[in-house]
Amino acid sequence: MLGGEAAPARARWLLLAPTALLYTVTFLVPLILLLVFSVATWDRGVIRLGFSLANYRDFFADGVTAAIFGRTVRLAALITGVCLVLGYPVAAFMRHCGPRMRLVLVVLVVSPLLTSVIVRNVAWLLILGRTGLVNTGLQAMGVVDAPLKLMYNELGVVIAVVHVYLSFMVLPIFGALISIEPALEESAASLGAKSWQVFWNVTLPLSMPGVAAGCTLVFVLSMGVYLTPVIMGGNFVVTLPMVISEVVRNQFNWANGSALALVLLLFVTVLLSASARLQRRGSES
Amino acid sequence: MGEASARGRWLSGAVTLAVLIFLLLPLLILMIQSFTAESHLSFPPTRYGVRWYRHIFTARDWRGAMSISLLVAIVVTPAALCLGTAAALGLDRGPARGRRELYTLMISPMVLPHIILGLGLLRVLLWLGLTDTIVGFVLAHLTIAVPYVVVMVGASLATFDRAAEEAAQSLGASPARALWHVTLPMIRPGLIAGAIFSFIASFDEFIMTYFLATHNMTLPIQIFSSLSYDVDPSIAAVSGLMIIVTATLTSLLVARGQVLGGGKAIA
Numbered sequence: 001m002l003g004g005e006a007a008p009a010r011a012r013w014l015l016l017a018p019t020a021l022l023y024t025v026t027f028l029v030p031l032i033l034l035l036v037f038s039v040a041t042w043d044r045g046v047i048r049l050g051f052s053l054a055n056y057r058d059f060f061a062d063g064v065t066a067a068i069f070g071r072t073v074r075l076a077a078l079i080t081g082v083c084l085v086l087g088y089p090v091a092a093f094m095r096h097c098g099p100r101m102r103l104v105l106v107v108l109v110v111s112p113l114l115t116s117v118i119v120r121n122v123a124w125l126l127i128l129g130r131t132g133l134v135n136t137g138l139q140a141m142g143v144v145d146a147p148l149k150l151m152y153n154e155l156g157v158v159i160a161v162v163h164v165y166l167s168f169m170v171l172p173i174f175g176a177l178i179s180i181e182p183a184l185e186e187s188a189a190s191l192g193a194k195s196w197q198v199f200w201n202v203t204l205p206l207s208m209p210g211v212a213a214g215c216t217l218v219f220v221l222s223m224g225v226y227l228t229p230v231i232m233g234g235n236f237v238v239t240l241p242m243v244i245s246e247v248v249r250n251q252f253n254w255a256n257g258s259a260l261a262l263v264l265l266l267f268v269t270v271l272l273s274a275s276a277r278l279q280r281r282g283s284e285s
Numbered sequence: 286m287g288e289a290s291a292r293g294r295w296l297s298g299a300v301t302l303a304v305l306i307f308l309l310l311p312l313l314i315l316m317i318q319s320f321t322a323e324s325h326l327s328f329p330p331t332r333y334g335v336r337w338y339r340h341i342f343t344a345r346d347w348r349g350a351m352s353i354s355l356l357v358a359i360v361v362t363p364a365a366l367c368l369g370t371a372a373a374l375g376l377d378r379g380p381a382r383g384r385r386e387l388y389t390l391m392i393s394p395m396v397l398p399h400i401i402l403g404l405g406l407l408r409v410l411l412w413l414g415l416t417d418t419i420v421g422f423v424l425a426h427l428t429i430a431v432p433y434v435v436v437m438v439g440a441s442l443a444t445f446d447r448a449a450e451e452a453a454q455s456l457g458a459s460p461a462r463a464l465w466h467v468t469l470p471m472i473r474p475g476l477i478a479g480a481i482f483s484f485i486a487s488f489d490e491f492i493m494t495y496f497l498a499t500h501n502m503t504l505p506i507q508i509f510s511s512l513s514y515d516v517d518p519s520i521a522a523v524s525g526l527m528i529i530v531t532a533t534l535t536s537l538l539v540a541r542g543q544v545l546g547g548g549k550a551i552a
Contacts, residue, residue: 015374126314195290
């Protein structure tokens with residue numbers, strides 16, 4: 001009707017143009033600049049443009065950065081594991097709920113996500129801090145004499161990050177569970193499989209695409225947390241994003257900071273695209 | 286099977302209940318504490334009142350941050366709605382080839398570390414001389430709000446029956462008229478959801494603004510810079526206010542969703 005393929009193609013570009021323009025300013029040009037700065041050299045406060053891989057070499061060779069990267073990976077993996085253990089049962093429960101109950105649960109699970117990261121951290125400060133609710137409560141009941149160290153360590157960071165990213169685990173798993181034909185499980189059961197065998201051999205494998213998607217998402221997002229480790233971890237938990245912020249905002253070392261940012265970006269992008277490819281292959285087979 | 290399955294159901298129900306308490310209790314406790322009438326936070330407060338809410342509406346720094354936050358969100362919401370809706374229409378109407386890749390690109394700010402986006406944007410805005418300005422904040426917030434609109438409107442378009450729009454055009458309506466009078470009213474749920482999520486995304490945004498702000502502060506940045514070892518009651522009140530704003534907007538969305546679900550059930 002509109003003259004073959006050419007017209008819709010042109011209309012598409014026209015409609016995408018405003019957003020493309022925005023992303024060029026806030027996304028594309030910034031990335032190019034980071035790339036340029038990451039191969040520049042920094043000499044006591046002065047950036048010299050050029051081509052040097054020293055910033056990337058330092059990442060692996062200075063003995064500190066690679067270790068912090070490793071610790072960030074470990075923290076993200078820990079957060080992902082806790083989200084999986086807590087999130088799977090919630091998704092499984094939602095599967096057997098009525099539509100209204102499901103809606104309520106989705107809203108409640110997503111609610112931390114709709115709350116600003118700073119507000120959530122203030123809330124956890126009030127609960128886990130030295131004079132927070134848990135410690136004053138336990139001390140008043142005489143359970144403990146000295147306040148427990150519930151934050152300014154990894155525990156506090158994991159609690160506060162799981163609080164918000166749990167939804168990214170629950171929703172994909174729920175999506176996978178809801179698309180499983182109940183008949184498959186029923187026939188397995190009618191053939192004599194015990195209920196845990198049905199779960200282990202039928203339900204769990206069929207929900208794996210959701211588990212993989214949820215784990216990737218939570219892991220990737222956890223690699224980028226900045227504010228929560230700053231507030232909940234004090235100076236005792238250092239993540240790669242904290243280092244990036246420190247290097248750029250306080251040392252003004254854009255060369256080093258850009259290289260760190262790009263390594264993180266590359267790592268995250270590779271993970272996301274590998275996961276997406278895996279998902280697609282799963283859905284096509 | 287029945288007995289063991291019931292046990293599984295019971296277990297998942299128990300975990301779900303515990304998780305819900307874990308998710309909601311912190312924000313609930315913050316809300317309760319924000320209504321203290323004392324000069325220090327304690328739980329439960331011995332006296333309740335809106336003392337600290339009155340304080341944040343009169344104190345100069347909180348008022349300033351509040352008006353900047355509101356101004357930015359009010360500019361970002363319609364702008365993100367226009368850009369995101371156009372992009373979603375472009376993806377929906379364009380040729381299938383490359384659609385998935387373009388969609389991924391359009392929503393990528395959702396999953397990429399915001400610290401990297403903030404860092405890169407700071408670099409550009411330093412050159413443009415736009416750091417610490419409302420324009421800079423708007424650009425940052427638009428980048429994270431547009432993907433929400435693309436997702437929400439895109440989902441609405443996916444269920445939208447093109448026949449109505451084509452009928453309008455075959456009856457002589459111009460494509461623009463058909464879009465305005467047929468398509469947009471039919472995808473209204475997606476538009477409303479996109480607008481609400483855009484507002485919340487802008488109002489809540491922390492990390493990108495944090496990189497850009499030095500004197501001009503949005504509410505989240507002002508909270509962070511006033512945060513010290515002990516939480517001040519005014520911080521609790523501002524946090525409470527932010528929860529009230531986002532919760533009100535979210536419940537609007539949920540209420541509409543239920544109305545819509547009811548309508549579908551009748552039809």
